[in-house]
Amino acid sequence: MTHYDTSWFDEDAPLLRPYAVTRGRTVGAGHDLDMLTLVVSAPRAPRLRRTEPEYTDIMRLCQVPQSVAEVSATLHLPLAVTKILVGDLIGEGFLDFRAPVQTDGPHDVHVLRAVLDGIRRL
Numbered sequence: 001m002t003h004y005d006t007s008w009f010d011e012d013a014p015l016l017r018p019y020a021v022t023r024g025r026t027v028g029a030g031h032d033l034d035m036l037t038l039v040v041s042a043p044r045a046p047r048l049r050r051t052e053p054e055y056t057d058i059m060r061l062c063q064v065p066q067s068v069a070e071v072s073a074t075l076h077l078p079l080a081v082t083k084i085l086v087g088d089l090i091g092e093g094f095l096d097f098r099a100p101v102q103t104d105g106p107h108d109v110h111v112l113r114a115v116l117d118g119i120r121r122l
Helices: 053-061 068-075 079-091 109-121
Strands: 038-041 095-098
Touching: 038 079, 053 068, 053 079, 068 079, 079 095
Parallel strands: none
Antiparallel strands: 038 095
């Protein structure tokens, strides 16, 4: 019987490294996803045939529009890993996405007014 050294194991650490979830990939399926990109389940998406639980969790979350950052935070996955998994689902037709609207920068008066109006409504 072989005895393995388990001194490296920490009960609070994830058992699976992020690169294992993406099968070693560090880039996605060609979609340049921003953390603010909104993703939602495609209306006529094919049946999900992937067995990995992360894909099922993403599809469950994306029944309503979610940003990539929200998906990442909810699933407790690094943002880079989430972008790759979401990109896989977009590429296979399971998810639709909308890139964030580009503005003139952080000092765009229209954006600042919209944020201020939203805060006032709260």
